[in-house]
Amino acid sequence: xxxxxxxxxxxxxxxxxxxxxxxxxxxxxxxxxxxxxxxxxxxxxxxxxxxxxxxxxxxxxxxxxxxxxxxxxxxxxxxxxxxxxxxxxxxxxxxxxxxxxxxxxxxxxxxxxxxxxxxxxxxxxxxxxxxxxxxxxxxxxxxxxxxxxxxxxxxxxxxxxxxxxxxxxxxxxxxxxxxxxxxxxxxxxxxxxxxxxxxxxxxxxxxxxxxxxxxxxxxxxxxxxxxxxxxxxxxxxxxxxxxxxxxxxxxxxxxxxxxxxxxxxxxxxxxxxxxxxxxxx
Numbered sequence: 447x448x449x450x451x452x453x454x455x456x457x458x459x460x461x462x463x464x465x466x467x468x469x470x471x472x473x474x475x476x477x478x479x480x481x482x483x484x485x486x487x488x489x490x491x492x493x494x495x496x497x498x499x500x501x502x503x504x505x506x507x508x509x510x511x512x513x514x515x516x517x518x519x520x521x522x523x524x525x526x527x528x529x530x531x532x533x534x535x536x537x538x539x540x541x542x543x544x545x546x547x548x549x550x551x552x553x554x555x556x557x558x559x560x561x562x563x564x565x566x567x568x569x570x571x572x573x574x575x576x577x578x579x580x581x582x583x584x585x586x587x588x589x590x591x592x593x594x595x596x597x598x599x600x601x602x603x604x605x606x607x608x609x610x611x612x613x614x615x616x617x618x619x620x621x622x623x624x625x626x627x628x629x630x631x632x633x634x635x636x637x638x639x640x641x642x643x644x645x646x647x648x649x650x651x652x653x654x655x656x657x658x659x660x661x662x663x664x665x666x667x668x669x670x671x672x673x674x675x676x677x678x679x680x681x682x683x684x685x686x687x688x689x690x691x692x693x694x695x696x697x698x699x700x701x702x703x704x705x706x707x708x709x710x711x712x713x714x715x716x717x718x719x720x721x722x723x724x725x726x727x
Contacts, residue, residue, distance in 0.1 A: 486721055493573055493723040500719045501539045506532060510567050514560030514693065520700025521589065524558040531559025531696075539717040541696035543586055545708050556706055560695030568595035568689035571655050573723040574608060576694070579648045582614045583713035585706030587697040590651055590717075592690040601625055604684040606660065609651040612703045618643045620653070620662040622672050626682040635682070639670030648718060657686045692720060 481489050483500045499510055513532065516525040524543070528550070531542045543558045550557070580588040589610045594603035605623040612619075621638040625631075641664050643649055652663035658674040674683040696715045699706045 483719070486719075489575075489721075490573065490723055492726055494726045496569070496572070496722050496724050497567060498719060498721040499539075500537075501534050501717060502537050504534050506534050506539070506561065510563055511561040512564060512566060514562050514695055520702065521587065521695060521697045523700070524554055524556045524698050525560055525695070526552065526554075526557040528557055528559070531557060532561055537718070539694065541588070541694060541715045541717070542712055543583070543696040543698050543714070544712040555708070556698045556711070558696045558698050560693065560697070562593075562693040562695075563691040564593070564595060564693075566691070567722070568691040569722050569724065570689040571657065571686055571724065573652060573654045574692060575650055575652045575719075575721040575723070576608060576692075577648055577650045577718040578609065578694075578715060579718075580611060580645055580696075580715040581713040582645055583707065583710035584613050585699050585703055586710070586713040587612055587700065587703040588713075588715040589693070589695050589697060591693050591695075592653070593693060594684075594688050595691040596688040598688065601628060602681070602684065603688060606653055606655070606685065606690065608653045608662070611645055616642050616645065618645075618649075618651075618664060620651075620664075620669060622660055622685065624681055624684055626679065631682070633675055635672060635675055636670070637672055641669045648716075655685055655690070658683070660685055694720070 483498065486498055487495045499507060513527050514522065514525045516522055531544070533540045539561070541559045543556065546552055546555055546557055574592065576590045578590065587610065590608045592606040592608065596603060601623050602625060607619065607621040610619040618641045619638065627637040639662055643664065650665050654661045660672045662669045676682055694717055696713070
């Protein structure tokens, strides 16, 4: 997600060379009907719910979430602290991507909202479930992803993209990044997975981080696995060495998603809940 032009071109090359696979994810009860907050504790056998935000308070929990600051990466060029871009309303967290309103003292043509749990909520090993839906718009790039909650330069500490969606596609991208995957080091291992979804529906996007593998799911259907291949190569699997925090971001534009169509805006991503689980001992 912290892609500069070179990284996004690498991702595009992966897509073009068919190193990713696609499978259709049909709507299931888990994807179209929310598991209640009460039911969340028993949602996954053998797993313990350690933290969740159900976004039912009409106010963002500042003990759990901070705003995503603007940055020079493609995903962060339009991030803004404008309060209306991140709102907890009607039982969901609403993240907006908009044309710059008149009267706003900001030179950028577009503004976007995002939140992150950096330095507030993180977890080492475990399961992340996020139930979300999003609008389609040219240049809109909603994402749910994990970054190391440690002082490790990117991409050495790894990055885990639980969900990325581009413009009007029906494709859903789930990917891991590290120096090993980005530089296509040997032995090669598939690090990105593509599924077919209906983006207008709520779906549950999940990742499970184990000591030696990462599993991706959509609506409790496994969509891909990335495994530790060589214990002596920490750059191939840095994901179990430190905690990760979650980022929820409505993004616009960049080398991967392409140009933004202002007439398609505003666009929005709704997050119904975020839940963190760990294996019961």
